[in-house]
Amino acid sequence: MSIIVLGTVALDTVKTPFGRHENILGGSASHFSMSARLFTHVDIVAVVGKDFPKKHIDFLRDKGINLDSLAVVDGDTFRWEGKYEGDLNTAHTLHTHLGVLATFRPKISPEQKRIKHVFLANVDPDIQRHLVDSMCSPQLIGMDSMNFWINTKRKSLLRTLRKVHIFVANDQEARSLTGENNLIKAARHLSSFGPKMVLIKKGEHGSLFLCDKFIFILPAYPMEKVVDPTGAGDTFAGGFMGYLSRVRKVNEQAIRKAITYGTIAASFNVEGFGLERTSRLTLRDIEKRLGFFKKHILL
Amino acid sequence: MSIIVLGTVALDTVKTPFGRHENILGGSASHFSMSARLFTHVDIVAVVGKDFPKKHIDFLRDKGINLDSLAVVDGDTFRWEGKYEGDLNTAHTLHTHLGVLATFRPKISPEQKRIKHVFLANVDPDIQRHLVDSMCSPQLIGMDSMNFWINTKRKSLLRTLRKVHIFVANDQEARSLTGENNLIKAARHLSSFGPKMVLIKKGEHGSLFLCDKFIFILPAYPMEKVVDPTGAGDTFAGGFMGYLSRVRKVNEQAIRKAITYGTIAASFNVEGFGLERTSRLTLRDIEKRLGFFKKHILL
16 A cells, blocks of 8 residues: 655744744645554655755655655755744744745656555646646546636646546635635535545644545544644644555545544644654554544534 | 523614614523523513514514513613624714613513523613612523623622623623633633523624633534624524423533534524524524534534
């Protein structure tokens, strides 16, 4: 079992009420793989510049992640700077430097083209589609995006959506892509664009899954101390897709379990800056919190 | 088994994308009793003016609600006018006319003073405390409030809070009363003001219960069509307190069940204007939707 994830490997500068960290390892593919690796083998498809610290590459490799398709090219690594205030629910982007991401075209090996599970984390929808089209016979394709692409490349995003099975979006994205305020209606509307399954992330309010057969709603794990939420959505997607890749089934039971694993993985992510907490995460940590969640918090 | 509810019986004018209704029966006590009556006997303590239509009094009496302490006095009935837009999550108050509510001091009978379960729906905290002090030996006192009292009568509200067992608040109120953005922290903070149990209503995101022994989180029942959310919080509280009054126990199992009943009752409330849907509600309707909720939507 394997999953291939296309996304960003980035250098983040993050400020929250708990401190400020400069140029720490971040990016959608990094966060995704920190939780997905607990369930399945992970191949990252991404690009960094020549300025990217070797220690980060060593770190990811030490975590068992395949970096054959992590291109290192002339130029600067993608950098994001943001801050969180108040309830830490919304990231305020202070600065974005695309660097080598601007001209990125993913190239993967013949073996990687045969991987059955694919996740298109947040990058340009043209690039996402390019990867999908290069896969041999993918069985399950998940996709994330963000408001930036909804606003600037809507047509391309819709074209990519037609090619995927699961669309993972946050509530704001679901609303702005469909014009529907009601999240159930928004999820149904998104599904009409192509993906049979829609998974809406509601941050501290948990998530909502919809397909033509059932709806599943799970609250988030209650956290009293949120240190840095950066990457929580990708960590969630990593747990979710990672579990589905492990069991190689997509029935109701597997979906529910996958969402529960994603939810718990995300709860660890917010406890530290960047990959601080999830880099040390084990399946045992997850199972322990999951047991408590099911027994003492949910119905 | 009985519960006595102090609150408003009002004439509401409500505008939503689904229409506008003028001077329909509303108020916190009316909405509360529509769901509480399914589980227990309900006594309303409220005031209306001489302008209050007799048909509304007949209607409430027909529903089996005791109106011995519904005072009818010289002056105008409390009126509220509001509208909802977009996601219908927030009520925009257009007009409030206090009328006879401005000088209201509740008076109840000696039998009513011996009722064990009490709910203080949203009115002036002075009036809420006045009722609590007139009860003989209440076993369970629940209390709601609103931002208006948090902003204008904070001290009185805190004095009343010390006398109650369960505080029911929405997320905004919980945050503004404590200054805590994190809802778990806010709930803990509220509990430090006196009430052993805190129940935070999160609208479309469900609810969160906290006491020193456990936390319980339940999503809302997913509704695709919300016609008018006015009174949903009171309907929720009515199902919750009504069930606790019926079983006369306040252990973990009873609390979880009570919150689930409240959640389902509220889902019916939003399907129609005012009491349109909840006036026809039966326990069978609730059980049916509850079965579906537990089986197909929750973990």
